[in-house]
Amino acid sequence: MSESTIWWLLAGVAVAVELVTGTFYLLMIAVGFVAGAIAAHLGLALVGQILVAAAVGGGAVAAWHWQRSKSPAPLPANANRDVNLDIGEPVQVSQWNPDGTATVKFRGANWTAVAADPSEPGNPGNFRIKEMLGNRLVIERL
Known part of the structure; x- marks a missing residue:
């Protein structure tokens, strides 16, 4: 099995788990896995793929967290x-x-x-x- 296939499977699992739990942050991690798959398709070494996946996924999580912290807190139920x-x-x-x-x-x-x-x-x-x-x-x- 190629490295890109493993990245695509990881992305699919992250999306499936997100659908079950409703945690939007897992979609950001899935974006990082997709970036890792694209890096694998481009021929980067495994260390480069991991760095790209971590940078994109972590950056997406940080950006989403920052965006949510700017919005007002919801009213109590x-x-x-x-x-x-x-x-x-x-x-x-x-x-x-x-x-x-x-x-x-x-x-x-x-x-x-x-x-x-x-x-x-x-x-x-x-x-x-x-x-x-x-x-x-x-x-x-x-």
């Missing part, structure tokens, strides 16, 4: 609209209870709601769901 489609939906508070909670009708059921701003209870009106904590809606004024 209980406040992320991508995870929970109820976030941002409007609710109507007709009255606040003395303990700072309110019972609101949402999706045909009664929910316990708490205000995101502690000074808010006491003022009924239109609110929107900011996050969900267990079975409670955390709401803020529209």
Whole structure:
């Protein structure tokens, strides 16, 4: 079996493992393996192939890590609209209870709601769901 074939098999295994685990970094390593295969096709010695694969794969991982560190951190799942489609939906508070909670009708059921701003209870009106904590809606004024 030729050296390039081994590099191509390594790249295929890295892609297959990435598909199972969902780790995007393995795709960057697979790019390094492809670079090693191309280096083998170009006739570089094994040490040169390894150096090319390590440089390209490691550089791709470093570049991806740097790119991800620049982006803002995602919201926690209980406040992320991508995870929970109820976030941002409007609710109507007709009255606040003395303990700072309110019972609101949402999706045909009664929910316990708490205000995101502690000074808010006491003022009924239109609110929107900011996050969900267990079975409670955390709401803020529209």
